[in-house]
Amino acid sequence: ARSGVPEAVLGSGKTVEEIADLAATAVETTGRAIVTRIDAAGAGAVRRQLAENAPKATIRWDERSNWLVATAPAFERPDVDARVGVVTAGTSDAVPAGEAAMIAAELGADVTRIDDVGVASLARTIDAVSRLREQDVLVVAAGREGALPTVVAGLVDTPVIGLPVSTGYGHGGEGEAALSGMLQSCTALSVVNVDAGFTAGTQAGLIARRVAAARGG
Amino acid sequence: ARSGVPEAVLGSGKTVEEIADLAATAVETTGRAIVTRIDAAGAGAVRRQLAENAPKATIRWDERSNWLVATAPAFERPDVDARVGVVTAGTSDAVPAGEAAMIAAELGADVTRIDDVGVASLARTIDAVSRLREQDVLVVAAGREGALPTVVAGLVDTPVIGLPVSTGYGHGGEGEAALSGMLQSCTALSVVNVDAGFTAGTQAGLIARRVAAARGG
Amino acid sequence: ARSGVPEAVLGSGKTVEEIADLAATAVETTGRAIVTRIDAAGAGAVRRQLAENAPKATIRWDERSNWLVATAPAFERPDVDARVGVVTAGTSDAVPAGEAAMIAAELGADVTRIDDVGVASLARTIDAVSRLREQDVLVVAAGREGALPTVVAGLVDTPVIGLPVSTGYGHGGEGEAALSGMLQSCTALSVVNVDAGFTAGTQAGLIARRVAAARGG
Amino acid sequence: ARSGVPEAVLGSGKTVEEIADLAATAVETTGRAIVTRIDAAGAGAVRRQLAENAPKATIRWDERSNWLVATAPAFERPDVDARVGVVTAGTSDAVPAGEAAMIAAELGADVTRIDDVGVASLARTIDAVSRLREQDVLVVAAGREGALPTVVAGLVDTPVIGLPVSTGYGHGGEGEAALSGMLQSCTALSVVNVDAGFTAGTQAGLIARRVAAARGG
Amino acid sequence: ARSGVPEAVLGSGKTVEEIADLAATAVETTGRAIVTRIDAAGAGAVRRQLAENAPKATIRWDERSNWLVATAPAFERPDVDARVGVVTAGTSDAVPAGEAAMIAAELGADVTRIDDVGVASLARTIDAVSRLREQDVLVVAAGREGALPTVVAGLVDTPVIGLPVSTGYGHGGEGEAALSGMLQSCTALSVVNVDAGFTAGTQAGLIARRVAAARGG
Amino acid sequence: ARSGVPEAVLGSGKTVEEIADLAATAVETTGRAIVTRIDAAGAGAVRRQLAENAPKATIRWDERSNWLVATAPAFERPDVDARVGVVTAGTSDAVPAGEAAMIAAELGADVTRIDDVGVASLARTIDAVSRLREQDVLVVAAGREGALPTVVAGLVDTPVIGLPVSTGYGHGGEGEAALSGMLQSCTALSVVNVDAGFTAGTQAGLIARRVAAARGG
Amino acid sequence: ARSGVPEAVLGSGKTVEEIADLAATAVETTGRAIVTRIDAAGAGAVRRQLAENAPKATIRWDERSNWLVATAPAFERPDVDARVGVVTAGTSDAVPAGEAAMIAAELGADVTRIDDVGVASLARTIDAVSRLREQDVLVVAAGREGALPTVVAGLVDTPVIGLPVSTGYGHGGEGEAALSGMLQSCTALSVVNVDAGFTAGTQAGLIARRVAAARGG
Amino acid sequence: ARSGVPEAVLGSGKTVEEIADLAATAVETTGRAIVTRIDAAGAGAVRRQLAENAPKATIRWDERSNWLVATAPAFERPDVDARVGVVTAGTSDAVPAGEAAMIAAELGADVTRIDDVGVASLARTIDAVSRLREQDVLVVAAGREGALPTVVAGLVDTPVIGLPVSTGYGHGGEGEAALSGMLQSCTALSVVNVDAGFTAGTQAGLIARRVAAARGG
Ligand SMILES: Nc1ncnc2c1ncn2[C@@H]1O[C@H](COP(=O)(O)O)[C@@H](O)[C@H]1O
Ligand SMILES: Nc1ncnc2c1ncn2[C@@H]1O[C@H](COP(=O)(O)O)[C@@H](O)[C@H]1O
Ligand SMILES: Nc1ncnc2c1ncn2[C@@H]1O[C@H](COP(=O)(O)O)[C@@H](O)[C@H]1O
Ligand SMILES: Nc1ncnc2c1ncn2[C@@H]1O[C@H](COP(=O)(O)O)[C@@H](O)[C@H]1O
Ligand SMILES: [Mg+2]
Ligand SMILES: [Mg+2]
Ligand SMILES: [Mg+2]
Ligand SMILES: [Mg+2]
Ligand SMILES: [Mg+2]
Ligand SMILES: [Mg+2]
Ligand SMILES: [Mg+2]
Ligand SMILES: [Mg+2]
Known part of the structure; x- marks a missing residue:
């Protein structure tokens, strides 16, 4: 409902028909459909539905x-003059x-990917x-102990959003250690929930718009 | 260590002598000491120490x-052209x-306080x-169920940093419900740990600097 | 066993034969069978069993x-003069x-559904x-951060029963954030367990009967 | 903010001066002040403040x-024709x-107390x-294993609100076992948080008003 | 290894071949094999293996x-003069x-089953x-809120072993509420882990032997 | 309420006056008062009260x-012919x-104490x-990792009741590791809550009575 | 990245193609590929890929x-003069x-396996x-209550690394009781996460190298 | 009981008299007393007791x-030829x-302290x-997010024992985030419990002895 933030369809927990309907409606009414957590079956259903509704x-x-973006020919994606970096460890x-x-x-x-800079090989981070x-x-993604955003934020002045990833088994597994480590970080970060890439990206995008x-x- | 982010002394868990020493050193070397979680006894010790070292x-x-800021006469606080709103429910x-x-x-x-806009009296929020x-x-602070940042973020395009507060007793008390609610928010937010005003304010300040x-x- | 509260068969954890037998017995002895958490296979088994026992x-x-209600021709559902609203966010x-x-x-x-009034689009709630x-x-159902019952209860004088829903992933997911948020609500609510629609509806029905x-x- | 629900001051976490000020204001503006979780020192402060402001x-x-209610001479407490039972085990x-x-x-x-009916001595419950x-x-209060609301609800048709109490040590202590037991109850209940007598009483009062x-x- | 306590094979987490081998060895060496948590496939494998080794x-x-007991013709089960009651709610x-x-x-x-005496229908318990x-x-088994052992122990002088069952969904589900409720019971019980029927039965059997x-x- | 099980007053959470009153009443009506979790102040109050009521x-x-037992001159403690061992590690x-x-x-x-047989010095256990x-x-008490009941139960045929003790700091501290370890024990035990000596002793006493x-x- | 510690590919969460590619690359560049958590399908894919790349x-x-090690003909495994014992209970x-x-x-x-020495049969441990x-x-592996490393460390002067195993159901199941018990051990141990055989073996190997x-x- | 590992008295939870007695006995029988978690009052009591028993x-x-070591004149501390580094962040x-x-x-x-090398100022770590x-x-100690042992272990081949410290407030506070992060570390570490300096030091000492x-x- 936030003005300017595109609505996205969360695919998980919906039938492929529901996803396809919602996507078709979004393309028709706003020119664009964004679907997250959508698998091959869901993507196929969207494709078939749009072949009819919006060929x-x-x-x-x-x-x-696991995301899908569908756009009508007339749709023009906004373009703002600011840079978002998305960083990963593995x-x-x-x-x-x-x-x-x-x-x-x-x-x-303007999004840049900076990959494979995990703290186990600090030279690459530096x-x-x-x-x-x-x-x-x-946006700095990290699983297991989730140390990467802490280390990155110590090296730069840029605001860092920590994105914990659901890797790791045993105690603190499934991203819980990464989340609590980022919340405890000894360099100031803000954080989103485990695997909440959508939230992290939206927050980064809103900051980029302010800057732009x-x-x- | 981040360039441009002032070091702060976390008062809790330190003796008043340790706090006073660290504060005096900070004033002498950087022109400013920032101390958080400092009570009357700690503030008194800093006052006495500075009366000697930096009268x-x-x-x-x-x-x-519970914060204290001490500045040398020559110190000039940075001034950046961007606005941070700090919002509270109660x-x-x-x-x-x-x-x-x-x-x-x-x-x-430039910091503005917007107080007493809790969701139990929605008219005031609006x-x-x-x-x-x-x-x-x-920065939107909220305790108990922590719904305020979710509601605020649905009303504005501005990036919102949720700050959970350690109120509430029983299950989900001490800010745990507020934290998990903000992490689950159905409008995109980023979040800091319970009572981590220092972290929220630093993140907001870093964003403000980028904007400025x-x-x- | 409560007088006047119909027994319901909880389908989950039972074989389709067990469900069908219990449903047939309930129709024969009380005129009505209520089954919850029953899938297509279970519903088919009930249908076949009743085709024999109670055609x-x-x-x-x-x-x-996922519920099924079977009634004998002679069964007369009670009718009480009171209104239950069932509210959802998504x-x-x-x-x-x-x-x-x-x-x-x-x-x-008398049950009324009031749907799609989630707090991310506050105008619709209002x-x-x-x-x-x-x-x-x-009865107000809400998943993720579960803010809706808190907001609704601030707008009306009616008693509100919060029904947390098992949506959301990561920390506080599966309805745990919604449950603890409702228990911490800054407007007075009573609450049932995650996904316990049966309990919420029964409690609402008992209140409706007292009112009637x-x-x- | 709910119309008709009196605002209450939560004493815990406030200084005695803050409590006394808020109580005096409430008496002056609404004719009544309700304060919960207030100890002898707080009650003394309210007494002194009202001796001045509202003698x-x-x-x-x-x-x-630990509650205090102060009323101006002109205040007339609402009187509604409905009965609330408050039940305890110990x-x-x-x-x-x-x-x-x-x-x-x-x-x-109209409130009735029904005390000392714990399940360890079932004859008294019956x-x-x-x-x-x-x-x-x-409203049925119970600590430790919290079985009383379940047993009571099996004996009556009345709506039961379970109120878990923070007794018990070790695993599930401090009311957590009582809360989770009431949420899992095999007879339908609604529940409030541990020690949330205020919430339980408000919900019961709202139901009583509807009945009245x-x-x- | 305890003298007199028969070794049992825990079927879960083993291949059907492993189970069959262990069962055959147990029959050959001790005259009896006890297997728990064994499904139809496992039981079939044991049958085939014994058809060969111990026809x-x-x-x-x-x-x-889901248990299987195989005995050699010569095996004589011990017979002790003491009674164990196994009680269930549903x-x-x-x-x-x-x-x-x-x-x-x-x-x-000598084992007696006493079934369907759950606290929701207290008359049957009594x-x-x-x-x-x-x-x-x-041994008193109970799921969900697990109140039955507390109620039973209040009615008899016999030692009661609480056996929590992994029923229930949401907070405190999967037997956790039942376990913590039994540990908090206001009548003295001892307890075993969730679904640990084997442990409860062994402890009851050891007590029966002492009595005998x-x-x- | 169990016939034959003496009522005990749980001192914690009661004022010294309440404790003294309850103790005096118990001596007068049953010939004996048992109070647990009572400190020097409580014991003094009981002494003074009994000096008046039951000199x-x-x-x-x-x-x-921290327990107190007061008996009237005429009181005869039951004497049953069975032995309870109470075992500690430290x-x-x-x-x-x-x-x-x-x-x-x-x-x-007949109670025997068997002390200082912790598993760190296995020779003493043996x-x-x-x-x-x-x-x-x-009854086998153990804190920290709580291994002693498991080891003891592997050495004897006697029924063992594990009593976890609230020692240990950090993860699993305050007896939680001991409790969960005893619930997971690879030799069959039954268990009581952390520090629940009262419950363990009552259960042992009830078993002793059956044996006697x-x-x- | 640690010099001298071979990189291992964690098979879980990767497609068989990704595993096969990473393994082939490792053989080509370092002479050896180590893959953990790899099933039959993964092993087959590696086999096929190496048949092409490194026949x-x-x-x-x-x-x-579930591990796989592939080595090029020229690869010479390091050989250090120190002994690692790997101990199991079941x-x-x-x-x-x-x-x-x-x-x-x-x-x-030089690795020696010492198996089947669980504490339920203490004689074998001794x-x-x-x-x-x-x-x-x-390295001492143990599931359920995880007592074995505590007992072993009390019997020897050698450094013991506890390796909790994800066995056990109910409270403290999936290795959580074993982990917290080892962290609480009354004899000094260091510990790795549940099922983290890779970590335990690496730490033991690094100690062996220092000794050698x-x-x- | 481990041969060669000195017994230590854990001061917390003991009276000063108990501590003083145990310390005096240790000096008399082994030539040395080691007491941990002992405050000024405890240290004073030991001093007075030894003034009598072992002047x-x-x-x-x-x-x-908060540790105390007392040695008889004749006592000779073992001296082994190996180096233990103890590293801290703050x-x-x-x-x-x-x-x-x-x-x-x-x-x-031979113990070396390497202090103030926290990851927020990575240059100092390097x-x-x-x-x-x-x-x-x-031994690498770290609180809050506990990233230091992970970073250190990536820089050296030496075995690293992670020692989580009970700093940090809110979610994952009191060392829980540090512990779970070290258990999840993407470089292989072994770990001890929160604040378990005694355990970490003993394990390091045992490894040093093997090396020596x-x-x-
Ligand atoms: N209230 C606070 N909450 C969280 N972090 C803080 C707080 N105050 C100071 N800090 C951080 O903690 C560091 C100081 O830690 P210390 O060395 O223990 O004084 C500062 O550089 C800040 O990054
Ligand atoms: N969906 C549900 N959630 C919670 N309780 C239910 C549900 N459906 C039925 N029940 C309750 O469970 C009882 C049936 O349990 P059972 O004997 O296992 O079929 C009914 O009498 C209801 O009180
Ligand atoms: N230390 C104890 N731990 C657990 N239960 C206790 C303890 N001492 C007494 N009790 C139980 O608590 C009941 C007394 O509770 P109360 O009415 O609060 O005094 C007694 O009848 C006992 O069943
Ligand atoms: N079973 C395992 N458990 C924990 N860590 C592992 C395991 N197997 C491999 N690793 C580590 O995970 C890294 C590989 O991660 P990845 O890049 O996802 O393949 C290796 O360098 C090892 O340090
Ligand atoms: Mg990482
Ligand atoms: Mg709030
Ligand atoms: Mg919602
Ligand atoms: Mg109770
Ligand atoms: Mg039950
Ligand atoms: Mg122990
Ligand atoms: Mg074991
Ligand atoms: Mg750190």
Whole structure:
């Protein structure tokens, strides 16, 4: 309902028919449908439905991060003059990081991915510093002990949003250690819930818009 | 260690002598000492120590929010052209909200307090909308069920940082319900830990600086 | 065992044969069988069993909320003169809300559904106020941060029963944040367990009966 | 803010001066002040403040349940024609039960206390059945394993609100076992948080008002 | 390893071949194999293996409680002169209750089942008192809020072992409320873990043996 | 209320006057008062009260385990022919172990203390085996990791009741690790709550009575 | 990234293609691929991929512990002169114990398995003492109550690393009781997470290397 | 009981007399007393007791880390040829770090403190690398998010024992985030409980002895 924040359909817990209907309606009424947590079956259903309702729509589906964006030909994505960096430690962080990157981009930000900079190989983290400093806001994804946002925030002045990832088994597994570690971080961060790439990306996008508005964009 | 973010002394868990020493050193080396979670005894010790080491220093102590800022005569607080709103639902939110407001101000932001807008009296929340919209970033403090940031974020486009407050007894008390509710919020927020006014204010201040930099300030 | 409260069969954890037997017995002995948490297979088994034992029975099965009510031709559902409102924020609340509505109706209350009034779009919540005020008791379902019952209870004088829904992932997910938020609500509510639509609807129905009895009905 | 529900001052976490000020204001503006969780020192402060501001006010202070009600001479407590029963298992339940009874009475209900009917001596519980059945709504307080509301609700048709009490040590202590047991009850109850006598009494009072309104009262 | 306590094979987490091998070895070396948590596939594998290794063995398999006992023709089950009562509230308690009854019987006790005496229908519980009093030790199974052992122990002098059952959903579900309620019980009980019918039955059997030994049996 | 189980007054959470009144009444009506969790102040109050009401009563107060037993001259403690062993690992186990020993003795059992047999010095545990085997039932207290009951139960055929003690700091501290370890024990035990010496001793005493009854005592 | 510690591929959460690619790359670049948590399908994919990329590689796959090690013909495993003992209580400990043994061996240590020495049969534990004392460091795996490392560490001077195993159901199940018990152990241990055989084996291997280096090897 | 590991008296939860007695006995029988968690009052009592029993004993008391070591004149502390490094992030880590350093030294190791190398100022951590590499085993203390052991272990080949410190407030506070983060660490560590400096130091000391033994020391 927030003006300017696109509505997204959360695919999980819905039937493929429900998803397809909601996506078709979104394309028709707003020119764009954003669906998260959607699998191949859901993406197929959307494709079939749009083939009927909106045959000229463009569909992008990210198999890895499980999102789908469909746009009507006339739709113009906003473009704001501000940079969002999305940072990951390992391959398992890709799913929520991809979700964050997508929604920040749909909000109009210039999104850069900075991958494979986990704290177990600190040299790579330090090598990335200049790329990290170029961004207006950073989303930093990390699973297991979730130390990466703490380390990154100690190296830059940019606001950092910690995104805990549901990796790890045993005590503190499924992202709980990463979440509580980020909440306890000895460098100041704000945080979103485990795997909440959508929330992190939206927050980063809203900050980017404020920055861009200040730039006169 | 972050460049530009002032170091603060966390008073809790330190003896009054340790606090006073650290504060005196900070005034001497950086022109300013910021101490959080400091009570009357601690503030007295700082006063006595500075009377010796830095007799011309100015001391502000907030008895309610338990912070102290001491500045050398020559110290010039940064001033950045961006607005931080600090919002509360009730009087028990004042402690962490005051901490957030202090540190955002010390980072140079223009800080506005918007108080007593809790969701139990929704009309007052809605009345505050135009003041809320004037800010570049909002810190919204709430205890118990912590619904206020969710409601505020649904009313404005500004980025909202949820600050859970350690009120409430029984199940979900001590701010745990507020924290988990903000992490689950159905409008996108980022969040800090329970009572972490310092973290919320720093994050808001860093965002304000980015916005001000974009403004050419 | 409570006099006047119909026994219901909890389908989950029972074999389809057990469910069908219990349902047939209930129709034969009390004129009505109420089954909750029953899927298509269970509903089919009940249908086949009743085709034999009680071929004139009427069967209603709600595929969405997973309940089934079978009644003998002679059965007369009680009818009491009091109104129960069942309120939801979004589509994922429909399952327990439907269970609550069913059992309140079977207890004889006049049940009204008030849907899609979630706090992320506060205008719609406020638009519903007059409909909310017409009810004698409200069951308000909400998942994720579960703020809706708190907001509704601040707008009306009616007793509100909060019904947390098992949506949301990560910390406080599966309805735990909603439950603890409702228990911490800054407006007075009573609460049932996560997804306990049956309990909420029964409590609402018992209140409706007291009100109706006072009305002389 | 709910129309008709008196505002109460929560004493815990406030200084005695703050409590006294808020109480004096409430007496002046609404004719009545209700304070909960107030100790002897707080009650003394209120007494002194009212001696100045409202010397004709009547003050009742319950040392056991830690509440205080002050009323201006002109204040007329509402009187509604409906009965609230407040039930306890043992002496340790008296604190929250007393809070519930007070607020239900201030809302205008006829309140009856039914004490010492714990499940360890089942004969006494059963002896109380006719008194239990006379009520329009029951608040049932219980600590430790919290079985009493379950047993009571199996014996009567009246709506039962379970009020868990913070007794018990070890695992499930401090009322957590009682709360989770009431949420899991095999007879339908609604529940409030641990020690939330104020919430239970308000909910019972709201139900009583609905019943009384139906009675034409 | 305890002398006199038969070793049992825990079926869950083992392949059917492993189970069959262990069962065959137990029959050969001790004359008896006891397997718990074994499904139809496991029972089939045991049957085939014994057809080869011990074709004269007798096999009993309880499909409901998922246990299997195989005995060589020469095996003589101990017989001790003491009575164990196994009590349940509802059908879902049958699984762990059946496991408890089996192992107590294999230890030689005279086992009596006392079913369907849940606290929601207190009259039935009270009707069972004389049967409850005839036992030397009671295992009382209960799920959800787990109140039954508390109520039973208040009615008899016999030692009661509470056996929490993994029923119930939401907060305190999966037997956690039942376990913590029994640990908090206001009448003295000892307790075993959720669904630990094997442990409860063994403890009851050991007590029965002590009693029988005292009887001179 | 259990016939034959003496009522005990739980001192914690009561004023010294309340304790003294309840103790005096118990001596007058039943010939004996048992108070647990009573400190020096409480014991003094009981002494003064009995000096008035029952000047010939005998008082025993255990400063270490915080219990008090007062008996009228005519009172005859039951004496049953069965042995309860109370076993500890270290000095910190003395408090709940002493409570267990007292109540088992008041129920009439012959109580033996077997101390300082913790698993860190396994030789001492093994040396105690013959004393352990002489008992009819064992209460085994252990804090921290709580391994002692598991080890003891592997060495004897006697029923073992595990009594977790609230020692230990950090994760699993305050007896939680000991409790969950005993519930998971790989040798069959039954368990009581953390520090619930009263419950363990009562359960042991009830078993002792059954054994003694079988002995014809 | 640690020099000398081989990188391992964590198979869980990766597709079989990803695993096969990573394994092939590891063989090509370092001469060895270590994969943990890999099932038959994953092992098959690695086999096929290496048949193409590195047809002369040797593959070992442990079906029980789910690890795979592939080595190029030229690869020479380090060989360090120090002994690691891997100790288990029962068959369910085999999976993480096997993982620990593999990685310690790949780090070059001489690994000895000491199995079936659980505390329920203490005699076997004591029989193993001389074998336990021969090792330079011990990894002791245990599930359920996890008492074995505590008992072992009381019998030897060797450093003991506790490895909790995810066995057990109910409260403290899935290894949580074992973990918290080991953290609370009354004999000094260090600990790894539940099922973290990889971590335990690596830590043991690093200690073995220090010892071997001191030996001049 | 472990041969060669000195017994230590845990001061907390004991009276000063008990502590003084145990310390005096230890000096008399073993030549040395080690007491942990002892405050000024306890230290005074030990001093007075030894003035009587062992007037020539030497006493060291660390006010900060709350330990006391008393030695008879003839006592010779073992001296083993191996290095233990004790690493901290901030001043609040000093308490458990000091306990770890003391016990490792009493076991005979050469102990080096490496302080103030927290991850918020990564440059200092990296500057310490050569000092870190000189050690045979490292104890790394860290509170709040506890990232330091993960970062250190990525920089060195030495075995690292993580020691979580009970700092931090809110969710994951009191060392719980640090503990779970270390258990989830993406570089292999072993871990002890929160504030368990004694355990960490003992484990490090045992490893040092093995290394020294291998060195022929
Ligand atoms: N109230 C606070 N809450 C959280 N962090 C704080 C607070 N006050 C200060 N800090 C942080 O803690 C650091 C000081 O820690 P210390 O070295 O213990 O004084 C500062 O540099 C801040 O980053
Ligand atoms: N969906 C539900 N949630 C909670 N309780 C239920 C539900 N459906 C039925 N029940 C209750 O469970 C009882 C039936 O339990 P059972 O004997 O297992 O079929 C009914 O009498 C109801 O009180
Ligand atoms: N230390 C104790 N732990 C648990 N229950 C106790 C204890 N002491 C007494 N009790 C029980 O608590 C009841 C007394 O509770 P109360 O009415 O609060 O004095 C007694 O009848 C006992 O069943
Ligand atoms: N079973 C395991 N448990 C914990 N960590 C593992 C395991 N197997 C591999 N690892 C670690 O996880 C890293 C690989 O992570 P990834 O990049 O996801 O393959 C390796 O370098 C190891 O440090
Ligand atoms: Mg990470
Ligand atoms: Mg609030
Ligand atoms: Mg909601
Ligand atoms: Mg009770
Ligand atoms: Mg039950
Ligand atoms: Mg122990
Ligand atoms: Mg074990
Ligand atoms: Mg740290």
